Amino acid sequence: MSEGSRLPASVRTLSVERRLERGEVLFRKDDTAIGLYAVEVGHISLCRVDANGRETILHTAGPGDLVAEASLFSPRYHCDAVVLSDARVRLYPKKALLAEFKRDPSAAEAFMAMLARELMDLRTRLEQRNLRSASARVEHHLALNTEADGRTVTLHGTIKDLAAEIGLTHEALYRTLNKLQAAGTIARTKGTITLTKKPDV
Amino acid sequence: MSEGSRLPASVRTLSVERRLERGEVLFRKDDTAIGLYAVEVGHISLCRVDANGRETILHTAGPGDLVAEASLFSPRYHCDAVVLSDARVRLYPKKALLAEFKRDPSAAEAFMAMLARELMDLRTRLEQRNLRSASARVEHHLALNTEADGRTVTLHGTIKDLAAEIGLTHEALYRTLNKLQAAGTIARTKGTITLTKKPDV
């Protein structure tokens, strides 16, 4: 889902690996919060069950994502965490983490920085979702994901993955890429997309 | 835009108010990062300009939103901040903020907690945007914004505001609310929407 900004190495030693099968429950709402998790493999669904018993998904976390950061500052979890597909996660016990933060302020700062960076990223993604047309979304994504040269975008997964990331069906994405290519906005090679310089009207 | 989780009171005294008119620039990419801003009135647009000179909007911050939290951990800003509509913002100088965090770890913790909470909120919002149908979005929003009773949702602005918040046109929202009401899913009064108990099939 996300590229996964790593937790500082100093706190990684405090973590515990855990493997889970689909359907298992990582934690439930109102369970005592023992820490946050980093998803390494698989998917975890965070959801809440309403008065009618229907569940509402808050978020689906994939490899590289953190789960329940807020549990660090709360005695209990605020939603259920269910394993969607066989997963490997890493538990960072909150006690150890908070102690480490107190012991080493730079670790705390690194964690804050990580949260802040992820916030930025999410806001940008949300902004992207406000764009309705497929081409606008694609261009938005491309414009913000170029290499240093400002024109080349390296694809890190399949086109289907990209489609999911930007909230389009893969068919729509294929067609949009074709249109953009035909229009001369982009050029494609095996694993990259290049933005071609547009004349300034 | 958001409800606006406040910064801890202890750091508020470190802040400086500033008023800006539409079109003014709060900061530019690569400017020295002097701190983060809290938007109190108006809107700030965060954007980046690509190689072709076209700007891409990363985020639009409104009252209650923080801007450039990541600047705390970076020597320079990473995008432009332009005033969209006459605004009042509050600058929290990073030096003072970081010093305060070091002096009082609980302030640091409170800040972290705030970031974590906002992350949760944003992820949920992004999840909501993955729902394509208007009714699904509305129900998602309602299910997650009930009062303690789990059934009543208090509207804090106009319906138009709500429409913008969940990413629909106001027309679509009106029609959807009508449908849900006709279907018996919700009931409406002046400033509230109530979820009516659904029979469990």
Add this chain to the structure above:
DNA sequence: CGGCGTTTTGAGAGAGCTCAACATCGGTGG
């Protein structure tokens, strides 16, 4: 009463989703 913004309803069109079929590419095993 007149004006302004919200609420509401109507009609039409476009864009992406859905379903479906087919091509392509790697990997696997006979």
Add this chain to the structure above:
DNA sequence: CCACCGATGTTGAGCTCTCTCAAAACGCCG
């Protein structure tokens, strides 16, 4: 080496849903 298989990539056609543009009813305030 070739047949097979699954997943990705690609294209087609129809449909639904929301957006857009328009207009009218409503409520609030000066």
